[in-house]
Amino acid sequence: MSSLDGKEPPPPQMNIERVSLSFGGVKALTDISFNIYPSTIQAIIGPNGAGKTSLLNCISGLYKPRQGRILFEGTHDLVRLAPHRIARLGVARSFQNIELFRHMSVLDNLMLGRHVHMKSGVFSGGLYWGFAQREEIQHREFVEHVIDLLEIQHIRKNTVGSLAYGLQKRVELGRALAMNPRLLLLDEPMAGMNSEEKEDMARFVLDISEEWRTTIVLIEHDMGVVMDISDRVAVLDFGKLIGEGTPEEIRVNPLVIEAYLGREHGEAMPA
Amino acid sequence: MQSGIFHTQYAGDMSMRPTWPMRWRIVVVILFVLLFPWSADRYWLTLANQIGIAAIGAIGLNILVGFTGQISIGHGGFLAVGAYSAGLLATRAGLPMWLSVPLASLTTAVVGAFFGLPSARLKGLYLAIATLAAQEIIIWLLTHGDVIGIAESLSLPQPTLFGLDLTANGATDFSFYWIILVCLAGTVIFTSNLFRSRAGRAFVAIRDQDIAAQVIGVDLVRYKLLAFATSSFFAGLAGALTAHYRGIISWERFTVDVSILYLSMIIIGGLGSVSGSIYGAAFITLLPALLNNIGRAMGDTIPQINIYLPYVQQGAFGLAIVLFLILEPEGIVKLWRDVKDYFRLWPFSY
Ligand SMILES: Nc1ncnc2c1ncn2[C@@H]1O[C@H](COP(=O)(O)OP(=O)(O)OP(=O)(O)O)[C@@H](O)[C@H]1O
């Protein structure tokens, strides 16, 4: 599955350099450095409270690390940018605890994913006929494309809050995809799903990676899925990076085995 | 049985009024609104005009509170800014009404955005208190008129529109009915359009989930200020219309009570609903009038009641609002939707 096999690796799309983050006395992240390569699936694993979500929050600008840099495409230091600026650069994400716009329809949620690509403001929106309407139709086409990809045609008019959990997860992925991102951050997109839903989700992630060539950062507890679909894996434990490499390398990394065997047996991760 | 409604093009799917029953209802409403003033007397015309102006203001407040989720107790103050700007533009600069009203609305939008600045940092109750401060600052400036060079009350010149004397033959109420109607229609159309396009969706996103809104690229500060500006624009419009309609304005018409009344309108009518704002405005305007009439009718039989009438009215007003909130917390819109749903499937209502 690795698109890096036997080739000189391209320059990284993101350099995470010596990132540290703490909350009061709690060190959520300590001196994290690794690179993320274009068009790969980069997994981040680790036990509960290891700092995976915190790292994602640093990338999308919701947390500001105490020190370190996060370089995106060589030029932008995300640590210095507000979340909406980072979104404009092409970074999209989903959340561990679904953060959709609950009272809106699926369509409106996805159209909001087009926000940064659209232009109309309060005035042209209020006048509607003309520019805003043309823009709506144009972006609706892209959104329909995402709807087809994720197979959610039947619920496009439904209010998001009324949907089943698994579908909400899918809509949240859809909203991120509607941004047509260059980097897609997914925080446990398969958590709490049954095996059939998990399979669907894994298929979507692979489709997006292959068809759109989007770089994907994936936090996931299910080791089977992780080892199956990711090109590279980073392992966090108590806020420290204890391993980074291909799935094969991670599987035999003594520090990683130690960290996991210390709590559970084999490859199974605490859910 | 009903079947779903299918559209073959996105434009059709996205149009605002897709079904025939809805179109018929609109035709009926339009006919009523066009025919009403020809048969109504001054009393009802005045009430209708009050409702129309209140509806414009309520839609404005709903944009901010109901759609964007930013609580404001400063709406009365913004109405005052609109009224006084229109008044000053008409008296000092001698501007005609068709200029003073939009300019006053724009002025209020700017003032509203300024007083919306605390929303960059504050939420919920804290923001409510900051807007209360805005309300009090505005009223203080008006009561200390010498600071900005105005007296406590302001008389406007006779209203004219493109050379037409609107007061001719005592027809003020009748002519303003049409002016207010056009403004209200404009407000309704503009706001409905706003919330089916990019900026309006961003407003609602901020209300629903502000963290997710940031992460999809919505600049929170910018859009909150835009919401304050848009909301205040319509407050300004309502204020400016009041000024020209009444011909005389004083700060007492725009105190914090007015802010609370407008909040009641949108809560009773339905938060985040344009039509709800109109229902709420009608309810809050008609209720005191109704209580007045009941009081007067009873006053004939029980003369002593006149002494207590104001208290009884206030109590009844409060009671009606409280009952409403308990029985139908989602407002009149919800009530209306239930009625519609019932008849849509009638007589097979199961
Ligand atoms: N906003 C916050 N305030 C205080 N502490 C926080 C905050 N966010 C995270 N933490 C702490 O940082 C540490 C890392 O948390 P984080 O959510 O990043 O872990 P995680 O690896 O995503 O865990 P999980 O698998 O349970 O999602 C934890 O000790 C957590 O309590």
Ligand SMILES: [Mg+2]
């Ligand atoms: Mg987490």
